[in-house]
Amino acid sequence: xxxxxxxxxxxxxxxxxxxxxxxxxxxxxxxxxxxxxxxxxxxxxxxxxxxxxxxxxxxxxxxxxxxxxxxxxxxxxxxxxxxxxxxxxxxxxxxxxxxxxxxxxxxxxxxxxxxxxxxxxxxxxxxxxxxxxxxxxxxxxxxxxxxxxxxxxxxxxxxxxxxxxxxxxxxxxxxxxxxxxxxxxxxxxxxxxxxxxxxxxxxxxxxxxxxxxxxxxxxxxxxxxxxxxxxxxxxxxxxxxxxxxxxxxxxxxxxxxxxxxxxxxxxxxxxxxxxxxxxxxxxxx
Amino acid sequence: xxxxxxxxxxxxxxxxxxxxxxxxxxxxxxxxxxxxxxxxxxxxxxxxxxxxxxxxxxxxxxxxxxxxxxxxxxxxxxxxxxxxxxxxxxxxxxxxxxxxxxxxxxxxxxxxxxxxxxxxxxxxxxxxxxxxxxxxxxxxxxxxxxxxxxxxxxxxxxxxxxxxxxxxxxxxxxxxxxxxxxxxxxxxxxxxxxxxxxxxxxxxxxxxxxxxxxxxxxxxxxxxxxxxxxxxxxxxxxxxxxxxxxxxxxxxxxxxxxxxxxxxxxxxxxxxxxxxxxxxxxxxxxxxxxxxxxxxxxxxxxxxxxxxxxxxxxxxxxxxxxx
Numbered sequence: 001x002x003x004x005x006x007x008x009x010x011x012x013x014x015x016x017x018x019x020x021x022x023x024x025x026x027x028x029x030x031x032x033x034x035x036x037x038x039x040x041x042x043x044x045x046x047x048x049x050x051x052x053x054x055x056x057x058x059x060x061x062x063x064x065x066x067x068x069x070x071x072x073x074x075x076x077x078x079x080x081x082x083x084x085x086x087x088x089x090x091x092x093x094x095x096x097x098x099x100x101x102x103x104x105x106x107x108x109x110x111x112x113x114x115x116x117x118x119x120x121x122x123x124x125x126x127x128x129x130x131x132x133x134x135x136x137x138x139x140x141x142x143x144x145x146x147x148x149x150x151x152x153x154x155x156x157x158x159x160x161x162x163x164x165x166x167x168x169x170x171x172x173x174x175x176x177x178x179x180x181x182x183x184x185x186x187x188x189x190x191x192x193x194x195x196x197x198x199x200x201x202x203x204x205x206x207x208x209x210x211x212x213x214x215x216x217x218x219x220x221x222x223x224x225x226x227x228x229x230x231x232x233x234x235x236x237x238x239x240x241x242x243x244x245x246x247x248x249x250x251x252x253x254x255x256x257x258x259x260x261x262x263x264x265x266x267x268x269x270x271x272x273x274x275x276x277x278x279x280x281x282x283x284x285x
Numbered sequence: 286x287x288x289x290x291x292x293x294x295x296x297x298x299x300x301x302x303x304x305x306x307x308x309x310x311x312x313x314x315x316x317x318x319x320x321x322x323x324x325x326x327x328x329x330x331x332x333x334x335x336x337x338x339x340x341x342x343x344x345x346x347x348x349x350x351x352x353x354x355x356x357x358x359x360x361x362x363x364x365x366x367x368x369x370x371x372x373x374x375x376x377x378x379x380x381x382x383x384x385x386x387x388x389x390x391x392x393x394x395x396x397x398x399x400x401x402x403x404x405x406x407x408x409x410x411x412x413x414x415x416x417x418x419x420x421x422x423x424x425x426x427x428x429x430x431x432x433x434x435x436x437x438x439x440x441x442x443x444x445x446x447x448x449x450x451x452x453x454x455x456x457x458x459x460x461x462x463x464x465x466x467x468x469x470x471x472x473x474x475x476x477x478x479x480x481x482x483x484x485x486x487x488x489x490x491x492x493x494x495x496x497x498x499x500x501x502x503x504x505x506x507x508x509x510x511x512x513x514x515x516x517x518x519x520x521x522x523x524x525x526x527x528x529x530x531x532x533x534x535x536x537x538x539x540x541x542x543x544x545x546x547x548x549x550x551x552x553x554x555x556x557x558x559x560x561x562x563x564x565x566x567x568x569x570x571x572x573x574x575x576x577x578x579x580x581x582x583x584x585x586x587x588x589x590x591x592x593x594x595x596x597x598x599x600x601x602x603x604x605x606x607x608x
Contacts, residue, residue, distance in 0.1 A: 112373035
């Protein structure tokens with residue numbers, strides 16, 4: 001036993017109370033939390049595989065099992081389904097991403113990890129911002145892997161480089177909005193088991209949309225719900241940007257998908273960012 | 286290393302959840318350099334007290350100073366001077382032990398290089414140097430808790446809070462963690478720990494505050510507390526309810542002036558406090574045989590913590606009633 005008092009390694013940081021210093025620490029602490037997330041992926045890369053397993057298996061099912069029966073382009077069953085389904089898979093992966101936020105947040109809360117961080121002199125905002133930045137970077141890596149798979153399956157973007165990049169920015173914009181939903185849910189659920197059950201909620205949210213099937217092929221009422229699903233706006237908007245073939249839509253929102261893909265996430269953020277912040281602050285009640 | 290002044294000062298600490306007061310006017314004055322035990326049954330308010338003192342939970346009434354700073358108004362200063370190990374293993378199970386300590390070092394704002402050096406010092410100090418690169422998910426409970434303790438010691442806090450540090454550990458793990466706490470105390474760290482194990486408080490603490498229903502019941506040294514609770518008791522279980530009066534008379538006699546034996550008609554037991562347990566036990570056995578009273582059981586009982594609380598809290602309530 002030695003070195004209880006590490007005088008040599010104690011900086012005089014009692015000076016770090018100015019707003020500028022606090023801002024710097026907020027960024028530094030956020031970055032440390034992001035580093036923690038990426039250390040996880042390096043130490044346990046199977047996490048990536050598990051999280052991407054579902055969208056990949058689903059898209060293979062749809063492309064090779066159901067897709068051959070679907071006429072999404074008006075050119076006969078199965079024609080152009082890969083070009084239709086791949087953007088759908090990108091959007092669905094972003095949509096289900098909120099569980100990848102909610103689960104670790106619920107785990108950190110359940111394990112007392114968030115409490116430990118809150119009892120430390122770090123910027124407490126970093127607990128949330130670190131999660132958000134890490135998840136966005138994580139989503140970028142996810143998309144990169146999915147694009148490679150899509151390219152192998154024969155998908156190509158028909159749009160310009162600018163349009164293609166915009167499409168991926170729209171996907172991350174949706175993911176960003178859902179980070180706040182994920183944090184709100186993660187801080188609110190009783191335990192990780194409850195967080196795991198979210199899949200029951202996520203599944204219809206992801207599926208009742210234009211992700212794998214045009215809403216026009218669904219019964220009217222369901223089609224309307226699917227068309228107005230925020231995930232549909234993003235999926236349809238990026239299809240347009242990739243210039244994928246699609247059937248004419250009878251829904252107003254489908255004809256304004258680009259606006260929807262911008263506005264929906266903004267609305268979700270406007271609602272759930274304050275809710276998530278409020279829930280975080282309420283941890284001290 | 287002990288500083289002058291008070292490490293923890295709480296005045297009328299109160300916290301309400303819904304309509305119940307989890308803390309109801311708790312008073313604490315803990316000097317530097319001691320291990321202070323907050324002892325109480327589940328739901329007594331121990332964890333709530335620690336959460337307020339470590340700035341995790343807002344108080345509703347009262348005032349608390351930790352390391353000289355007000356927990357409500359100067360939480361950032363308080364956080365610089367405390368360490369906290371909670372009831373859970375609040376470490377990252379996927380990162381290695383060293384990565385954990387380096388991460389916490391950075392978040393404690395001691396700088397990247399100092400964080401690395403401090404991690405090595407702490408791994409050595411807490412006997413984890415051999416498993417520095419392993420993930421805590423492969424550790425025993427005792428090792429995990431020691432890593433958790435190490436993470437709380439990064440800045441050599443003025444006050445270390447341990448909320449039920451050995452809950453959920455096997456006996457070997459408990460002993461490991463006890464030793465780590467004893468070592469920290471020997472080096473002058475001020476520790477406040479909560480526990481519902483009387484033996485744990487007895488072993489580690491130099492002062493013990495018993496609380497119940499969010500209020501102070503009694504505060505004393507472990508020796509003083511044991512004197513208040515009373516020593517061993519002799520308990521006899523009657524084979525026939527008709528023998529209870531005779532048993533009571535007999536046990537009062539072998540108790541040698543410690544007080545009247547207490548009869549529990551429902552359980553068929555008769556109990557008496559005794560000064561010398563073995564002497565009383567042999568006396569009672571001899572007397573019983575001489576008188577020909579049949580019994581179902583006879584034995585020495587140490588007061589359980591539940592009984593101790595009942596005794597201490599009922600004494601407290603009686604005192605409040607007469608006040």
